[in-house]
Structure formats: C-alpha cells, structure tokens
Amino acid sequence: MMKISTFPLLAGSLLLLTGCDIEYGTLPEHYYDFRHDAHQWQPGFSDYPRDNADIYQLESGMRDLPTGFSGKGLYLAGMNRSDDLFMYIKKQITGLQPSTRYQLSVSVRFLTNAGADCMGVGGAPGESVYLKFGYAATEPKQAGYYLNADKGNQSQDGTQARVIGNVAAPGISCDGQNFASKTVSGGGNTPLQFTSNADGTIWVFIGTDSGYEGLTRLYYQELELRIGPR
Template sequence: MQITGYISASLLLASSWLLSACGSDIKLPPVDPNSRALTIDFNEGSAGWKSGFADYPAGQEEFYELSAGSSDLPASLGTNRKGYKLSGNNHSDDLFMFITKKFDGLQPNTRYGFQFKVRFGTNAQKNCMGVGGAPGESVWIKAGVSKTEPLAVNNGAGDLLMNIDKGNQAVGGSDAIVLGDFANSRECGDSNIDYMRKTLQSERGSFTGVTAEDGSIWILLGTDSGFESTTSIYFMTLDVIATKL
C-alpha cells in the first residue's frame, strides 16, 4: 500500500484528525510540505496486515491463548464496526503482541521523522493491582517503523524474540517508541467494566526511521506487557505522518 501524496495543512485541518481520548481531545499538528500522511481505519478490514507474538517460548501458543485478527468491536466501542484484535495471556511477564504492514511511496534510503496517533479499545481500569504489574499501566502501547519486516524469530534457545529493536516494556528502542499505556479513565473497582476508547500520540521529533532502498517501510503497532494475565486490545484507527529530515 502506498502512502498518500503531500497533504496541505488546510486539508488536514478539515479532516477528522480530532479524536476523543478518554474524554479529552488529541490533535496532530498540520502536515508541512515535506510530509506525507497515512490514515488506517481497521473497520475497513485488515488486508495486508500481519500479526505476531514475541518474548515467549516457541510452541506455547495454546498455553498463552494467543489470537489475532479482524474482529467485531464490543458494543461499547460502536455497533456494527470492526477493529484489529490482539489477545494473549502473558505467562512470561514479557509478552509482546504486534501487527505490521509494508507501505511504499517515500524516498529511498532517507531518514524521516514519524508521528503516530492510535485509537484503540481498552477494558483496563486505572490504578489497579495485578500479578507482575497493573493490567493498565504495566501494558505499554508501542508504534514504530523498520525497513525490514518485523518478525518473531527463534533465538536458538527456544524463545521467540523480535528481529528489530522495539525496546522492552516501558522502554522504547531504535525501531519503536512508547506512546503510553493501556489504562482507561475509570478508577479501579468501577462497576462499569465495558471497553472504552483511548487515543495516544507521539510528539513531533521523538522518533525517526530510515526507508529501504525502494522507499518502503514496515509500520509496527503493538503492546509490550508486564502484566501476567490476559490482555485483549482492539486497534481501531492509526494515523501516521512521515516528515523528510
């Protein structure tokens, strides 16, 4: 899939980039003339997106209850709509769940600054205690880019690890940045345990990446967990701005 051409600031401001973030609004800045923008709506399906899991023992997929794919959203997130669902039971206290897709249309072998804004559904109330960590604040949302396909590969000792540098849990790496955590705005113990929408975004200048020889990049979106139980997330939309440096 190709990243869209240059978008003017006026067109961007007229579009629906203003989204709700658990009761507050988050807006990415206008795209400048050296930038390109991409908007993904997972309600339209998951064509071309690949899912994966890392930081767990190979062959333990059933024990970890791993699942991924396009799924109907819970009613509290919208009726008759779909998202990309990732789910797993984090027995390793370090499970990484991700989706990735290749995009074309940027200049080859060129460094870009990338900004991300992701909207997702979360049922993890804030300030709760959990095994190994909190179900909300100890599950970190990450986004990034790589010129090679992000894959979970066997390290030779029986563990599946990422072939890119996504960092670990609350720390980002050279190929991924921490956007925030999985906690929603409801206090722990609230009787309403329905999923809520949450939006996170990165700051301009906080992350850069280099394109491949053909001008392509792989976009990565995922969760890095220190909570030793089940996390199920519904990714709804993803906005990316790539600015040539």
C-alpha cells in the same frame, strides 16, 4: 512529547462517532480505519516460547466490537505468561523517497478493558502494558524468542521503537467486563527517525509490551502514521 487522551484525536474520528461515511480523499495519506478492513495490517506476537504457545491464548483478526460499540476492530489478545509478551500489528509502507531520512510519529485509537489504578499480577493491567511504535527495514517478526527489531523492553525504548503510553482507561472498572475507547498520540520522548529502503519502503509496527502477567485484550479502531522529513 507524548499526549494521551480518552477522546478521539485522529482525522475522521467525528465521522466514526456520528456514523457518517468517510471521504477518504480528505484524510491523511497514512490514515487507517479498521471499522471494515485491516488495510493489509498484519498481527504478530513475540517474546514467548512458540513450542508452548497454547497457554498464551493468542488471538487476532478482524472482529465485531464488544457490546456498546458499532463496527469492527483489529483484535489482539494474549495471556502474558512470560512477563514480556509483545503483541503488535505491522505493515509495509511504500511510496517513500528512496534512501531518505524520515521522522515517524503516530496516533492510535483502540478499545481497552483495562481500568486505571488497578492491581494485577506482576504489574497493573493498564499502566504496565506499554504502547510502542517502531520501524524495521525488513518484516518485523519473531526470530527465535524475540522480535527481530530492537523495540526495547517493557517501559524502555529501543533503537527502533518508542514508548508513547499505556492501555489504562480511566473511568472503567477493574473487573475487565467493560471496554472504553482511548487515543494515544505522539512520537515518544525522543524523535524516532529512520532511513527508507532503496526501493522507498519501510516496515512500521505498533503494539503492546506487557509487564502485566494476565490477559490483555485490545481492539484497534483507527491509526494514523505521521511520516515527515527529518
């Protein structure tokens, strides 16, 4: 079952809030703090026509957090003119047992400027921007128009991805001028299972599948992958 909170849930979050240094030996193996580094997580976009990409205003990369927050975040932004833009980050995970069945869930903390219960073109800027995570045996990337992994469409799961929430943050205005930190944690309505490659690798991605026909801006702050036996 999914669990959504506006309070940090990840290991090390209290350290982030107090500004202390993180002792990485005490954190889970697949915990990533984007305050200083992307940790080889790569941004990507799909479900848009690449021959007319300029109108989508796609941006990504490590950036200073907006006013009121310290440190950096892994920034993604895009104008959803196709009514189906998928913005995501991806990473190849190594060191798994070869050809072994695993179960995957995630916790992610990010900054969003989408308030709750706001009106928008095509859908709400918060509740209609669905947060998903998934896996792929090969690198996830746009193939033609769509992602080369079955992520599903907007609020729907895919065979390789699950919906775990949205980007709406209660307590901020609908004008998009302010950001709030939100944490989403879980594994979706049904467990997401995968079989590792013969070399003990798998690709993992997490991103937003948008039904809101406007600009979405997110700063990913922390991410924890929970990979366990089936």
